[in-house]
Amino acid sequence: MTSLIPTYRDVGEGPAVVFLHGLGGNRHSFDPQLEALSSRYRCIAWDAPGYGGSARLDEFTFANLAQCFTNLLEKLRIKPFAVIGHSMGGMIAQTWVANGGVADKLVLAQTSARFGKPGSDFNKEFLGARLKPLDEGQQPADFAREVAESLLCDKSKTDVVRPAVESMSEISADHYRQVLNNLVTFDELSNLKNISIPTLCLAGDADSTAPAKGMMRMSESIPSGEFVCLPDAGHLAYLETPEAFNRALTDFFDK
Template identity: 40%
Template sequence: MSSGISYKSRGVGPALVFLHGVGGGAESWDAQLAFFGDRFRALAWDMPGYGGSAPAAPADFPQWAEALAAWLDEIDVERCVLVGHSIGGMIAQQFMTRHAHRVTRLVLSATSPAFGRLDGDFQRDFIRSRIGPLDDGKTMSDLAAQFIPGLVGADADPEGIRNAVSTMSRVAPQTYRDAMQALVRFDLRDWLASIGVPTLLVAGEHDKAAPAKVMERMAEKIPDARYACAAGAGHLANMERPEVFNAILAEFLEA
């Protein structure tokens, strides 16, 4: 039975699996597939509901984590280095709660172990700001043009920004709505101490969505973790500063 997941792949060798963010897709990792494809079997999925991947029901983190496991089974990946960005980092954490034996190393980029209570003021304001424009008739292209510039640091790579805007523009509105609703319910803070593999946390120096100080504190709660800051980057370090991000990841993989 097919997992229903579309993906991009480059190279052969140990599996290096990339999970994108809420406005992303497999294309978000093009710079990483090109860079690491000569040493790894570098793979980037379209999470359920994105790109050519079938939606998951329910659209929540446990279901997405199981979809990840099924996809890895389908493509014959028993164990991998798992790299998750933003909501992809949350899926990676959820995956670790049931499938930790399949992960040799873990990389969490621009993410968090929790978003907070669904009924909190911050969460309500966040949902309103991100989904409200769709309710007002805006398109995903409109949202991409509105939000991407505020997610990146100064002097971001122009090609990376074009990629980010183009990819977010193609996200289905319902998929985006579902992901945002799931995001504010996520909370695995109590699981951080249970992560038992070498872990790298990467923060963008100017990231306002997943601030560097928050990620540094997150690293302190994971037993075998190290923290790195991507100089000059905002929330999309892998696209806006790919050379910086790739160098940080390569150093971790070679340690």
């Protein structure tokens, strides 16, 4: 059990809305959402352990990440109105809920309920390909632009590419290796049916990392699941189409 309390950004007043970023992000990833929503909500965006100002975990596991999220909520003395998890953040959110986490609303954005199939050849090949640059001595900053552009619907949007590259470039090689090794262990597929929180599964129509069809299947497996697919959005919809992303959130919150 870890006692680590992550760093975070906290703006606005009202019901608490908490954002959990993905593999290449940090607390600033959701700046467009905090700017838009902080007039109505208390918006909190964390640095996951090992990101931004947060200390690293000795064991970077989804169980420990969920515990760190609980530690943060206890420090802030809040029960979230809504938890929004993007990609890896959505995996952390699912683990947190499976371990007793409670919110009024849950948003699983561009994520999955299982990463491939733990132990499968696909996962081994994925991990080998992603670790290869690190084994060759590269740092995440060396391939951050290539990775960021591969996630986008339109890689010519420099205002979108830049923050994605900047956040990923801050990650150390050791931490990135730790994150990847953990990522391929994720499997909460059998727990979707147990999610009792009203849940929005939010997809991007051009997202090849977390395809819309998979997000739709997730929503159908969650008793109070809803599905929204954003047009002209790759895997970083919160940056690519922030107005549509924010509107999907507020429409869901207002129900």
